[in-house]
Amino acid sequence: MARTPFIAGNWKMHKTVAEAEDYIQALLPRVYSADGVDVAICVPFTALQAMVDSTRGSRVEVFAQNMHELSNGAFTGEVSAAMLTEIDVHGVVLGHSERRQCYNETDKALSHKMVAAFSAGLKPILCVGETEDERERGDTERKLRHQVQEGLERLTPEQIAQVTVAYEPIWAIGTGKVATPDQAQDAIAFVRALIEDKAPDAAEHARVLYGGSVTPDGAPELLALPDVDGALVGGASLDPENFARIVDAAVQLAAS
Numbered sequence: 001m002a003r004t005p006f007i008a009g010n011w012k013m014h015k016t017v018a019e020a021e022d023y024i025q026a027l028l029p030r031v032y033s034a035d036g037v038d039v040a041i042c043v044p045f046t047a048l049q050a051m052v053d054s055t056r057g058s059r060v061e062v063f064a065q066n067m068h069e070l071s072n073g074a075f076t077g078e079v080s081a082a083m084l085t086e087i088d089v090h091g092v093v094l095g096h097s098e099r100r101q102c103y104n105e106t107d108k109a110l111s112h113k114m115v116a117a118f119s120a121g122l123k124p125i126l127c128v129g130e131t132e133d134e135r136e137r138g139d140t141e142r143k144l145r146h147q148v149q150e151g152l153e154r155l156t157p158e159q160i161a162q163v164t165v166a167y168e169p170i171w172a173i174g175t176g177k178v179a180t181p182d183q184a185q186d187a188i189a190f191v192r193a194l195i196e197d198k199a200p201d202a203a204e205h206a207r208v209l210y211g212g213s214v215t216p217d218g219a220p221e222l223l224a225l226p227d228v229d230g231a232l233v234g235g236a237s238l239d240p241e242n243f244a245r246i247v248d249a250a251v252q253l254a255a256s
Ligand code: 13P
Pocket: 010, 096, 168, 172, 173, 174, 175, 176, 211, 212, 213, 214, 232, 233, 234, 235, 236
């Protein structure tokens, strides 16, 4: 069973609309022929509409970086799934460790956000991963079990088959400290086993990405790992050439 590799760039809180437009004009010709690879940019709310318009007809999908689990209400500063699909956003990053740490995002809220995303027709990327302390204490699997089980708790097997989970060890995010191939493979194989526990037939379809200090030079080795279906790229995705080189690495592996 071949899963389509998926390379997603998470811009976090970077790029005005004008900067996003410059970026996408540089990226589109570079990924035009990236056959066999799914490509997405995950952009700030303010740049979503412009990026959806500028990528129409291209292979680049546009994702939001968060959304609320309810369809409307008195939640100042929040955005609903319907507000995203109305402007043709394709998907949404959910449970990024920065949102869990800085904004107290909980596994319970995420379990509802996953349902809300699927109900609206958005493709969710559920982020999971352990802190350095948790890894040193031997708690990596416990943390991942909790996050994956709760995140997928309310989904049907059919939805689980369409899920993307991004394993992002927190100690590797923005630190330049990449997980070793063994660490990445072991954790991602464990995530896949957790998915299999929940929905046996879905596990071979669900995609699991690696994220954390992915660079163009490091990407080929990580992407070649047996259970790694792609990458969620932060810092290196801010430069269109660097991001395109990571997409190139996935294209080459998909073709080999
Ligand atoms: P970096 O690639 O900058 O480490 O960020 C990873 C990340 O958090 C992507 O969501």
